[in-house]
Amino acid sequence: AGSECTGIVNDMPYIHVQYTDGTICSVLYRAIGDFPIPAICQYIDSFDGGEVVAEGELGVDALEAIKNAETFTDVFDAQMPVHIAFEPGKLTVRAENAGGEFYGEAEWAGEYTGHFTVDARPFNAMGAGAKAILKSIDGSIGLEICGDGVRVMLSPDP
DSSP states (O other): OOSSEEEEEEETTEEEEEETTSOEEEEESSSOOOOOHHHHHHHHHHHHTSEEEEEEEOOHHHHHHHHHHHTTOOOBTTBOEEEEEEETTEEEEEEEETTEEEEEEEEOOOOOOEEEEEESGGGGGOOTTOEEEEEEETTEEEEEEEETTEEEEEOOOO
16 A cells, blocks of 8 residues: 555445555454455445535534544444434534433534434544535435545435
């Protein structure tokens, strides 16, 4: 692999890292495993080609709420699950552990309503200016949260 990372995609339960020479390394949260490179490239291409349904900047309050929620998560299969609910003008962040629950609210400029569960860890690498982008991909909704070279791509909770 190349010596420098050019992008990270969190596609639970995988994390995909792309290097300067084009190599993509995929790692399962539970174990290192092979993942077909054409499949991840196809997934990213279909996501990139999706129609934007809603988008808005995740302000400092929203990012801080997600980062703070991480300390309230019980590790589940090496993930730190945090629940994010979008509604017009507002998002809420929730996480719980055996000792209590975290709840935070923040403004969001988008008009979408929906719920997602994310792994909080990638958000530690994001700073102010991170964006939430909701896309329609073959009739389904997908969420991309990106900032500072980190992309998290997710499907909504059932």
